[in-house]
Amino acid sequence: MNNTLVINSIRFVVFILLQVFVFNYVSLNFLGGAICYPCIIFVLMLPMHTNRIVLLAVSFVFGLILDMFGNTGGAQAAACLVLAYARPLILASSFRVSYEHQNLKFNDVDLKEIIIYVVVSCLLYHLVLFSLEVFNFSHFLFILKQSLFSTVFTSVSVLIYFGLTQSKKI
Amino acid sequence: MQQIFNFLIKSRNFLWFLFLLIIAVSLTIQSHTYHSNKFIHSSSLLTGAVFNIQNDISTYFRLKAYNKRLLNENTFLKQRLNKLTGSINSTDAYVKDTLDKFEYISANVINSTYRKKKNYLTLNKGSRDSIIADMGVITDVGIVGIVKKVSSKYSTVISILNKNSKINAQLKRTNHFGTLVWYGEEPNVVQLIDIPRLAPLRVGDTIITGGRSTIFPKGINIGTIRDFALNDDQNYFTVNVDLFNDMTDVGFVQLIKNTEVNEIKQLENSSNE
Numbered sequence: 124m125n126n127t128l129v130i131n132s133i134r135f136v137v138f139i140l141l142q143v144f145v146f147n148y149v150s151l152n153f154l155g156g157a158i159c160y161p162c163i164i165f166v167l168m169l170p171m172h173t174n175r176i177v178l179l180a181v182s183f184v185f186g187l188i189l190d191m192f193g194n195t196g197g198a199q200a201a202a203c204l205v206l207a208y209a210r211p212l213i214l215a216s217s218f219r220v221s222y223e224h225q226n227l228k229f230n231d232v233d234l235k236e237i238i239i240y241v242v243v244s245c246l247l248y249h250l251v252l253f254s255l256e257v258f259n260f261s262h263f264l265f266i267l268k269q270s271l272f273s274t275v276f277t278s279v280s281v282l283i284y285f286g287l288t289q290s291k292k293i
Numbered sequence: 294m295q296q297i298f299n300f301l302i303k304s305r306n307f308l309w310f311l312f313l314l315i316i317a318v319s320l321t322i323q324s325h326t327y328h329s330n331k332f333i334h335s336s337s338l339l340t341g342a343v344f345n346i347q348n349d350i351s352t353y354f355r356l357k358a359y360n361k362r363l364l365n366e367n368t369f370l371k372q373r374l375n376k377l378t379g380s381i382n383s384t385d386a387y388v389k390d391t392l393d394k395f396e397y398i399s400a401n402v403i404n405s406t407y408r409k410k411k412n413y414l415t416l417n418k419g420s421r422d423s424i425i426a427d428m429g430v431i432t433d434v435g436i437v438g439i440v441k442k443v444s445s446k447y448s449t450v451i452s453i454l455n456k457n458s459k460i461n462a463q464l465k466r467t468n469h470f471g472t473l474v475w476y477g478e479e480p481n482v483v484q485l486i487d488i489p490r491l492a493p494l495r496v497g498d499t500i501i502t503g504g505r506s507t508i509f510p511k512g513i514n515i516g517t518i519r520d521f522a523l524n525d526d527q528n529y530f531t532v533n534v535d536l537f538n539d540m541t542d543v544g545f546v547q548l549i550k551n552t553e554v555n556e557i558k559q560l561e562n563s564s565n566e
Contacts, residue, residue, distance in 0.1 A: 176305065198317075
């Protein structure tokens with residue numbers, strides 16, 4: 124249990140630094156200026172069956188620190204919070220059996236299941252993030268476009284991360 | 294009573310989620326109101342210090358380009374100085390006053406964005422370097438934005454690439470003026486709106502600051518006209534302006550301090566009453 128705490132604390136710091144120093148400067152021009160937010164890996168990989176009050180609070184603080192660096196008010200905090208709140212639902216619907224039996228490990232799942240988990244999470248996160256960042260529903264199409272393109276970009280980067288760190292077959 | 298407690302305990306996750314969400318959304322709403330972002334901004338001590346370290350490293354890679362720009366500016370200023378020293382009679386109080394009205398402070402940009410709808414820059418100077426809110430920010434080639442928040446060592450700047458930014462601007466050739474805004478499309482094009490229909494516009498004309506506010510002195514370069522079109526009501530032009538400044542690589546800036554801003558504000562307030 125202590126081990127989980129250490130690993131997650133390290134992820135907390137590393138993903139904030141990576142996001143602030145590297146990925147906030149990366150954008151794809153051919154995807155309409157899509158932005159990559161691999162920081163959500165932190166939220167995606169939080170322990171699953173611990174106290175949800177704590178998980179929500181940790182995600183909120185994680186987002187808030189990203190907000191401080193990005194001058195985005197509370198958009199990141201809200202997006203991370205919504206993702207953390209909806210995560211059990213997404214986990215249950217994408218992994219079904221192994222989640223119910225509480226023996227889900229990311230290094231031992233189907234590729235199809237993990238793709239569904241990552242893409243659905245990214246889409247939810249980006250929709251909340253961009254709606255709050257733009258905060259103007261006359262730009263609805265822009266929000267939608269930006270969310271879709273960024274979902275593609277972020278999902279690919281998250282899946283690459285999962286492939287590199289969680290795969291058994293290396 | 295028992296039922297209420299039961300309900301609270303049963304849905305504590307949801308209530309906690311709702312509570313945090315309300316905080317996040319209210320912070321967001323606050324950040325969308327000009328001048329009222331009190332808590333979450335990149336001029337705070339923690340974020341400012343982190344960006345400072347990053348800037349220390351990344352400026353090394355750009356030293357060559359920045360040196361070149363500074364050299365160019367130096368030669369330009371020397372030429373102007375040569376011209377001016379001959380023509381100014383320093384006993385003439387009027388000339389002296391207008392020259393002394395603005396003071397310049399230099400600063401480094403330690404963080405900037407240009408891909409969002411609301412873009413900000415963070416500078417490495419703050420209130421202890423006598424920076425205050427609402428000072429204008431320029432580079433050697435053009436304008437950058439207006440100071441928004443100041444902490445003791447750092448300050449944030451509303452970029453001209455920000456939907457909240459409104460700056461008085463005019464044509465260099467004639468005195469027709471309008472408002473400089475950004476529709477959020479490209480990071481090198483801003484829009485000049487409310488230019489009267491009578492103004493003789495030509496593609497390639499230079500746009501400068503108008504001097505009708507206390508923030509920017511008149512005559513600072515902004516950009517050139519890319520294209521223009523009449524509004525729906527056929528009375529005003531909307532002009533697309535190509536910026537002189539490369540907003541994606543700002544680096545170092547100068548802040549403009551208007552030494553008479555208090556006097557002007559006081560006078561204006563007293564006449565409004």
